[in-house]
Amino acid sequence: MTAPLLSVRGLRVVFPTRRGDLVALDDVSFEMAPGEILGMVGESGAGKSVTGAAIAGLLDPPGHVAGGEIRFDGQRIDQLTQRAWQPLRGRHIATIFQDPLTALNPLYTVGRQLTETLRTHFPMSAAAARRRAAELLSETGIPGAASRLDDHPHQFSGGMRQRVVIALALAGEPRLIVADEPTTALDVSVQAQITALLRRLSRERGLAVMLITHDMGVVADTCDRVAVMYAGRIAEIGPVDAIVGRPGHPYTAGLMGAIPGLASPRERLVQIDGAMPRLTAIPSGCAFHPRCPRVFEPCASRRPDLMPAGATRAACWLHEGGLA
Amino acid sequence: MFGFLIRRLMQGAAVLTAVAFLSFLLFQYVGDPVSQMLGQEATAEQRAALRADLGLDRPFPVQFARFAVNAVQGNFGLSLRQGRPVAALFAERLPATLELAGVAAVIALSLGVPLGVLAALRRDAWSTRLLMGLSLLGVSLPTFLIGVLLIFAFSVLLPWLPSFGRGDTVSLGPWTTGLLTADGWRHLLLPAVTLALFQVALILRLVRAEMLEVLRADFIRFARARGLPDRTVYLGHALRNTLVPVVTVVGLQLGSLIAFSIVTESVFQWPGLGQLFIQAVTFADIPVMAGYLCLVALVFVVINAGVDLLYALIDPRLRSAGGHA
Amino acid sequence: MIAARWRAAWDGDVAWALRRSPGFLLSLALLVLLVAAALLADVIAPHRPFDLATLDLLDARLPPAWTAEGSAKYLLGTDGQGRDVLSALMFGLRISLAVGLVATAISLVIGVTLGLVAGYAGGWVDALLMRVCDVMLSFPPILVALLIDGVGRALLPQAHDSLALAVLIAAIALTGWVPYARTVRGSTMVERHKDYVSAARLIGVPGGRIMRRHVLPNVMGPVLVLATLQVGTAILIEATLSYLGVGVPATSPSLGTLIRIGNELLLSGDWWISVFPGLVLVLATLSINGMGDALRDALNPRLR
Numbered sequence: 029m030t031a032p033l034l035s036v037r038g039l040r041v042v043f044p045t046r047r048g049d050l051v052a053l054d055d056v057s058f059e060m061a062p063g064e065i066l067g068m069v070g071e072s073g074a075g076k077s078v079t080g081a082a083i084a085g086l087l088d089p090p091g092h093v094a095g096g097e098i099r100f101d102g103q104r105i106d107q108l109t110q111r112a113w114q115p116l117r118g119r120h121i122a123t124i125f126q127d128p129l130t131a132l133n134p135l136y137t138v139g140r141q142l143t144e145t146l147r148t149h150f151p152m153s154a155a156a157a158r159r160r161a162a163e164l165l166s167e168t169g170i171p172g173a174a175s176r177l178d179d180h181p182h183q184f185s186g187g188m189r190q191r192v193v194i195a196l197a198l199a200g201e202p203r204l205i206v207a208d209e210p211t212t213a214l215d216v217s218v219q220a221q222i223t224a225l226l227r228r229l230s231r232e233r234g235l236a237v238m239l240i241t242h243d244m245g246v247v248a249d250t251c252d253r254v255a256v257m258y259a260g261r262i263a264e265i266g267p268v269d270a271i272v273g274r275p276g277h278p279y280t281a282g283l284m285g286a287i288p289g290l291a292s293p294r295e296r297l298v299q300i301d302g303a304m305p306r307l308t309a310i311p312s313g314c315a316f317h318p319r320c321p322r323v324f325e326p327c328a329s330r331r332p333d334l335m336p337a338g339a340t341r342a343a344c345w346l347h348e349g350g351l352a
Numbered sequence: 353m354f355g356f357l358i359r360r361l362m363q364g365a366a367v368l369t370a371v372a373f374l375s376f377l378l379f380q381y382v383g384d385p386v387s388q389m390l391g392q393e394a395t396a397e398q399r400a401a402l403r404a405d406l407g408l409d410r411p412f413p414v415q416f417a418r419f420a421v422n423a424v425q426g427n428f429g430l431s432l433r434q435g436r437p438v439a440a441l442f443a444e445r446l447p448a449t450l451e452l453a454g455v456a457a458v459i460a461l462s463l464g465v466p467l468g469v470l471a472a473l474r475r476d477a478w479s480t481r482l483l484m485g486l487s488l489l490g491v492s493l494p495t496f497l498i499g500v501l502l503i504f505a506f507s508v509l510l511p512w513l514p515s516f517g518r519g520d521t522v523s524l525g526p527w528t529t530g531l532l533t534a535d536g537w538r539h540l541l542l543p544a545v546t547l548a549l550f551q552v553a554l555i556l557r558l559v560r561a562e563m564l565e566v567l568r569a570d571f572i573r574f575a576r577a578r579g580l581p582d583r584t585v586y587l588g589h590a591l592r593n594t595l596v597p598v599v600t601v602v603g604l605q606l607g608s609l610i611a612f613s614i615v616t617e618s619v620f621q622w623p624g625l626g627q628l629f630i631q632a633v634t635f636a637d638i639p640v641m642a643g644y645l646c647l648v649a650l651v652f653v654v655i656n657a658g659v660d661l662l663y664a665l666i667d668p669r670l671r672s673a674g675g676h677a
Numbered sequence: 678m679i680a681a682r683w684r685a686a687w688d689g690d691v692a693w694a695l696r697r698s699p700g701f702l703l704s705l706a707l708l709v710l711l712v713a714a715a716l717l718a719d720v721i722a723p724h725r726p727f728d729l730a731t732l733d734l735l736d737a738r739l740p741p742a743w744t745a746e747g748s749a750k751y752l753l754g755t756d757g758q759g760r761d762v763l764s765a766l767m768f769g770l771r772i773s774l775a776v777g778l779v780a781t782a783i784s785l786v787i788g789v790t791l792g793l794v795a796g797y798a799g800g801w802v803d804a805l806l807m808r809v810c811d812v813m814l815s816f817p818p819i820l821v822a823l824l825i826d827g828v829g830r831a832l833l834p835q836a837h838d839s840l841a842l843a844v845l846i847a848a849i850a851l852t853g854w855v856p857y858a859r860t861v862r863g864s865t866m867v868e869r870h871k872d873y874v875s876a877a878r879l880i881g882v883p884g885g886r887i888m889r890r891h892v893l894p895n896v897m898g899p900v901l902v903l904a905t906l907q908v909g910t911a912i913l914i915e916a917t918l919s920y921l922g923v924g925v926p927a928t929s930p931s932l933g934t935l936i937r938i939g940n941e942l943l944l945s946g947d948w949w950i951s952v953f954p955g956l957v958l959v960l961a962t963l964s965i966n967g968m969g970d971a972l973r974d975a976l977n978p979r980l981r
Contacts, residue, residue, distance in 0.1 A: 084577060086573065086576070086577060114579065114581065115579075116579075117576070117577060117578070117579035118577065118578040118579025118580070119579055122577065122578070123574070123577035125570055125573065125574055125577075127570060130569065130570035130571060131570050131571055131573075131574040132571055132574070133571045133575070133589050133592075133593065134571075134593075134667075134668070134669055135592055135593055135596065135666075135667065135668060136589070136592075144580065144584065144588075145578045145579070145580065148578075148579055148580055148581065148584070149579060180668045180669070182668075182669050193574070196574075196578060197578070199578070200578065200579055363808075363811070366808060367808075367811065367812050367815065370808075370812050371812065378828065488963065488966055488967065488970065489959070489963065491966065492909065492913075492959060492962040492963045492965075492966045493959055493962075494913040494916050494917050494920075494933075494958070494962075495917070496916075496917055496920045496921075496933075496936075497916075497936065497955050497958065497959065500936065500940060500943065500951060500955065501952075501955065503943070503944075504943055504948060504951075504952075507944075508943065508944060508946060508948075515944070608815070608816075608817050611816065611817045611819075611820045612817050612819070614817075614819055614820065614823070615819060615917055615921070618921055629820075629823070630823070630921055630923075632827070633823050633824075633826065633827035633830070633923055634827075634922065634923060636827060636830050636831035638831060641824065641827055641828075645824065648815075648816060648820065649812075649815060649816075652815040652816075653815075656815075
């Protein structure tokens with residue numbers, strides 16, 4: 029068993045506001061192995077992006093890590109200063125954002141943005157950087173890469189731009205990429221191409237990817253393991269087949285049931301009543317209990333930790349002591 | 353992009369026409385056009401001749417057209433106060449105003465932009481708070497008061513600098529310049545600083561606000577996420593993106609310096625266009641007022657067009673055919 | 678209903694931010710002080726500087742009380758005619774503030790109305806207004822004010838003092854309406870395309886009422902910030918015009934007039950006649966601008 033690339037234990041992220049502290053992440057723990065693709069799914073506000081930001085050291089102040097630890101390659105990274113993050117960012121941990129249009133500087137050519145990133149991380153001449161930049165562009169599937177180095181971002185289509193963004197993220201030869209909703213802003217047809225690209229890159233380079241998304245379809249296609257988040261906590265985590273096919277947590281089951289399937293067009297879609305609670309008003313015990321169709325006695329008073337539930341681990345009292 | 357330019361030119365033409373129309377109304381109906389063209393001492397025959405010539409009983413559009421034609425040639429008749437052609441007066445005084453405005457612009461830019469950038473980057477430093485407080489003071493102080501205080505400080509208390517006039521000037525053909533003599537510079541210093549101060553405060557606040565906006569953008573976040581050092585992120589990406597919209601506003605501001613100099617010229621008795629205008633207002637000298645109006649509009653339109661052109665050159669989104677911002 | 682709104686506003690984010698802003702509180706305190714001095718000038722001013730009967734030429738050009746040649750009777754000294762600077766200050770402040778406020782109020786009404794109409798009507802009305810705004814913005818306010826003032830003088834050469842004052846206020850008001858018009862027009866256009874407006878129009882609610890009851894409350898925030906800042910600008914414009922000699926009539930001098938009067942004696946070293954009015958002018962505009970700044974920051978959701 030190789031040592032985990034990323035290890036998150038008991039992570040707690042807090043945003044102080046005038047009305048009191050907002051707990052965005054509450055005791056989140058999971059691990060990532062090198063080269064694996066972990067999906068983080070959940071509704072808006074569940075804490076997926078915050079987790080990604082915390083791992084990449086991009087939490088917007090005054091948000092900060094208030095407890096727990098994050099270890100990358102055994103080294104603690106949750107309390108680093110901005111300066112200490114310098115050698116890590118881009119070089120070992122890279123980030124991809126959702127909207128490729130706003131992620132790229134509209135005034136600089138793509139080539140310039142690439143070469144400046146390359147030369148930041150590696151000592152190389154301008155000419156060598158340019159060659160490498162062209163290589164990166166073709167590796168991410170942009171045709172005629174060399175000639176496109178002098179184009180500006182607005183001259184690329186949406187899908188192409190996201191490939192540029194991925195190329196930029198790869199420039200530092202990172203070992204982990206945090207991809208925050210990389211396909212959400214793209215056309216459906218292009219989404220599949222991008223996810224396929226991410227998977228190919230992961231396999232070829234042994235690159236670990238944390239794929240943050242609210243789209244279960246993307247997750248089912250691309251990920252090795254999946255973590256389902258709810259109200260700042262992990263509800264369930266496990267291999268993708270198990271999560272999709274045999275979910276242990278009622279919330280996950282609800283999410284899976286809400287996906288329309290081609291196979292049975294006449295089924296009614298499952299709907300989960302109510303809405304995810306606001307982070308300022310999280311219910312006691314299990315955060316999901318007010319909406320849960322299988323709620324019973326301990327749910328309202330005691331908060332469940334992740335416990336084995338078949339092939340996955342779920343934070344649900346239904347699985348206490350291994351009962352299903 | 354070509355279409356963009358054409359549209360701008362047409363807008364400029366529309367502005368000029370509108371202003372010319374206003375001037376025309378002033379000229380014809382507030383004052384007496386005949387006296388304004390011929391001066392007060394014209395004979396009755398001259399007046400009658402001009403009246404017929406001007407076609408004062410002709411339809412309105414004809415009169416306007418005539419005025420416009422004259423205006424384009426710079427002919428606004430004679431100053432009621434001085435009896436000399438308005439155009440000649442303008443030509444005489446233009447160098448003084450242009451030099452003043454030019455030097456003030458340079459001062460304003462070289463102070464305002466760097467300070468604005470610093471204020472944005474060091475948001476919570478006490479030096480920034482001090483700077484913002486001073487800039488607030490800068491936009492709260494009326495220009496004339498700054499001038500008065502500077503005169504008091506540097507001409508009365510510490511008799512270092514003169515308080516009025518241009519000093520020794522050198523004539524280069526039709527242009528008289530004060531920039532070639534030390535005395536000229538001594539006279540230029542206080543008025544230029546006075547004129548520039550308000551602009552410095554404005555530019556500072558503008559650059560800071562714009563830069564703070566840019567620093568929140570996704571591409572800045574992504575640049576940092578890629579591991580680019582702070583210097584590159586701030587002075588490269590952020591600054592470049594800040595300056596692009598700032599350029600337009602600053603350009604317009606500096607363009608209107610020529611009109612802003614009115615007050616400064618009055619305080620320091622600087623023999624420029626502004627002082628001429630004030631005198632015209634005090635004496636209800638309509639031809640000068642009308643002419644000044646058209647001149648300022650022309651300057652504005654030209655600078656506007658120049659700034660738009662500059663913007664199109666800097667922002668690649670406007671450059672490529674079919675590129676959308 | 679209104680009271681409930683005020684209560685909501687007081688407890689709301691804006692008031693919270695303002696209460697915590699030292700800049701705002703300081704500015705407010707200063708402004709209250711100045712306004713009180715101006716309003717109570719009749720009562721608390723030690724002298725009547727514009728009542729010729731009370732002037733004594735022997736007291737002319739006295740420096741402030743704390744200097745060697747000064748006299749405790751005239752706290753801030755006297756001018757060339759024996760007028761007490763402190764008292765003249767208070768009355769002058771009153772004129773300056775009054776002109777600034779009235780001119781801004783008129784600007785606001787003109788600008789907001791035009792903005793509402795243009796934003797709601799759209800089409801050529803809107804295009805025309807925008808062109809007019811562009812043209813107006815190409816001229817610095819001083820120039821516009823001077824122009825209107827000059828035209829007024831040309832048209833009415835022997836005008837009565839109050840008419841001259843009216844022309845001045847009109848001139849200042851006409852320089853400042855553009856920002857309101859633009860802001861309100863922008864907001865109106867946004868609101869106009871919203872569903873609730875379409876619904877209201879469908880059931881026959883007249884346009885005017887829609888604009889008043891729905892659009893207007895939404896734009897009042899930015900308009901308020903603008904108005905606060907514009908009062909400062911209006912005061913400065915009036916001061917400048919008065920300094921240049923084309924402002925308020927000489928019988929009711931404002932701070933600008935006082936500075937001009939003192940200017941002639943400045944070069945001889947009698948600094949107090951210009952400096953004190955100048956100081957008060959600066960304090961007034963500083964406090965107003967400070968409040969405007971704090972208000973704008975409080976209303977900007979992204980800076981919170």
